[in-house]
Amino acid sequence: MRKRNLIITGLVGVVLAAAAVWLLKPSAGSDAVTTEASVPAALTVQATVPKVETWPVEVQASGWLAPWAEAVIASELGGERIVAVNVEVGDTVKAGDVLAELSRESIENSIAELEATLESARAALETATGDAERARKLSGGGSISQQEVASYLSTERQAQASVTVAEAQLATKKLSLANTRIVAVSDGVVSEVSAALGQVVSQGQELFRLIRDSRIEWQAEVPVFQLRGIETGTKVVIPSPFGDVGGTVRRVSTEASQTNGRVLVYVDPIPPEGVPMPKTGILVTGSFIVDETEAVTLPATAITLQDGFSYVFVIQSGEATTVLRERVETGRRRGDRVEILGDFPKDAQVVVSGGAFLSDGSVVKVVEGQE
Numbered sequence: 001m002r003k004r005n006l007i008i009t010g011l012v013g014v015v016l017a018a019a020a021v022w023l024l025k026p027s028a029g030s031d032a033v034t035t036e037a038s039v040p041a042a043l044t045v046q047a048t049v050p051k052v053e054t055w056p057v058e059v060q061a062s063g064w065l066a067p068w069a070e071a072v073i074a075s076e077l078g079g080e081r082i083v084a085v086n087v088e089v090g091d092t093v094k095a096g097d098v099l100a101e102l103s104r105e106s107i108e109n110s111i112a113e114l115e116a117t118l119e120s121a122r123a124a125l126e127t128a129t130g131d132a133e134r135a136r137k138l139s140g141g142g143s144i145s146q147q148e149v150a151s152y153l154s155t156e157r158q159a160q161a162s163v164t165v166a167e168a169q170l171a172t173k174k175l176s177l178a179n180t181r182i183v184a185v186s187d188g189v190v191s192e193v194s195a196a197l198g199q200v201v202s203q204g205q206e207l208f209r210l211i212r213d214s215r216i217e218w219q220a221e222v223p224v225f226q227l228r229g230i231e232t233g234t235k236v237v238i239p240s241p242f243g244d245v246g247g248t249v250r251r252v253s254t255e256a257s258q259t260n261g262r263v264l265v266y267v268d269p270i271p272p273e274g275v276p277m278p279k280t281g282i283l284v285t286g287s288f289i290v291d292e293t294e295a296v297t298l299p300a301t302a303i304t305l306q307d308g309f310s311y312v313f314v315i316q317s318g319e320a321t322t323v324l325r326e327r328v329e330t331g332r333r334r335g336d337r338v339e340i341l342g343d344f345p346k347d348a349q350v351v352v353s354g355g356a357f358l359s360d361g362s363v364v365k366v367v368e369g370q371e
Contacts, residue, residue, distance in 0.1 A: 042365040045323075045354035047315050050296045050346050055332055055339065057291035058237075059230065061265070063220035065282045067211040068268075071186055076179045077102060078203035085195050092214060093184040099208050100195045102180040111173045118166035125159035132156040188212045191280065216280050218247065218269055221262040222288070227252070229290030236267050238286040240278045245271045249288070295332060295339040302352045303330065303338055312340075313358050315349035315366060323351060325360040 080102040087099050135152035138144040182195070192209035201207070218238055222230060236247040246269070253264040267286075271277050278284070304311050310330050313323040331339035349366070351358065358364070 042321070042363045043354060043357060044367055045313075045351045045358070045364045046368070047349040047366050048299065048302070048352050049349060050298055050340060050344065051337070052346060053295055053297055053337075054292050055295040055297075055334060056289040057229075057293055058287040058332070059222065059226045059290055060285060060287050061220040061222045061226075062283060062285045063218055063264075065216055065218055065269075065278050065280050065284060067191060067280055068215040068217045069212040070191065071184075071188065071210040071212050072206055073099065073182060073185060073208040073210065074204050074206045075102070075182065075201040076203065077176060078201065078205075080106075080180060080201060082195055082197055082199045082201060085193070085197055087190050087193065087208070089190055089193055091190045093188060093190060093210070095184055095186050097184045098181050099184055099190075100182040102182070102201065104177060104180050107173060107177045107180065111170065111177065114166060114170040114173055118163065118170055121159065121162040121166045125156070125163050128152070128156040128159035182207055184208075184210060186210065186212050187214070189214045211280065214277065216269060216277060217250070218267040218284070218286060220265045220267060220286065220288075221257070221260070222265050223262055224256055227263060230265060230288050235289040236269075236286055237289065238267070238269055238278065238284055240271075240275065240284075243272070243275045245269050245275060245278060247286075296344055296346060297334075297337040297339050298350055299352050300333070300336050300338050302350050302355075303328070304355060313351040313355050313362075315351065315364070320363050321366060323355075323358055323360070323362050323364055325358075 082100055083103050084101040085099075086101075087093060087097075093099065132152045132155070135144055135149045139146065139149045188210035190208060191211045193207075194205075195201075195207040218236070220236075230249060230252060232249055232251065234249040236249065238245045238247055247267045248270070249265055250268045251266045253266075256263045265288075269278060298312065302312050304313075310328050311325050312328055314326055316322045316324050328344060329341040331341045333339070351364070354364075
């Protein structure tokens with residue numbers, strides 16, 4: 001019995017030893033898994049090379065859009081009531097268009113009275129002229145004294161003066177009647193309306209303002225040290241909600257402001273077809289195109305920002321394709337492209353898409369990207 005137990009115990013030991021050897025023996029499959037786990041997965045990215053483009057050198061400035069020339073239209077009459085206002089702000093008008101009308105009744109009544117006065121004066125003149133003519137004929141024969149002749153001649157002169165005064169008064173009233181129609185003094189756009197229906201105006205009271213010939217200007221304020229290259233004829237770009245508006249410099253002020261040291265540059269905006277003229281009274285920032293130079297550019301998506309600095313990821317070929325993070329200095333921007341300053345290699349392959357999770361030395365797989 002004892003011998004049998006020893007045999008069983010020995011067999012169990014052999015089985016356990018064999019099991020331990022089998023568990024500890026490495027397999028071919030486990031070697032492959034270990035090898036694969038040691039190589040990091042490649043991130044898929046798109047890459048491109050820089051473009052060399054000719055870009056404008058711009059000087060930015062801010063300034064107000066204002067009327068090139070503004071006409072103030074005021075009432076030449078006082079004490080009359082506004083009975084019609086025919087325009088609103090933004091309306092385009094021609095010279096002579098009626099903008100508003102004043103009441104005419106009192107002036108028309110005055111004209112009727114003055115016409116009657118003139119007729120009476122003319123009748124008196126006719127009588128006085130006849131009397132004076134007879135007195136001249138009779139004075140030679142002694143039938144009438146020189147004193148009487150002088151009296152008739154004086155009456156004639158007074159009658160003539162009365163007619164002249166009546167004619168002048170009538171002409172003045174007729175001019176007043178014409179002035180009840182407030183008209184545009186030139187072609188332009190109505191920029192301000194002060195007239196109100198029913199309002200009683202005073203003489204010289206402002207009623208309207210017009211932008212003459214619908215023409216505006218950009219009054220840009222440029223620091224003195226940035227004036228180089230800005231002269232009459234320099235091209236300008238002014239942004240607007242409807243698209244960029246071009247323009248040219250008309251005049252550069254000869255004096256700098258004593259308050260801010262800037263020089264006023266007057267620009268004539270020239271909107272392209274389909275783009276309306278910008279509105280006045282708006283402060284805008286535009287650009288003066290003073291030169292053109294070559295620029296090495298990349299898509300804006302190639303630039304990553306970290307700690308206030310700009311970086312790009314450059315493809316590095318080798319046993320494994322990796323990326324090298326390089327710090328760059330950026331310059332001008334146009335659309336979706338950015339200028340890279342300094343001696344950046346023009347044949348470098350730069351990551352433009354898929355770089356959000358990259359770090360220096362990351363393994364990547366490059367697929368066809370932007371040009």
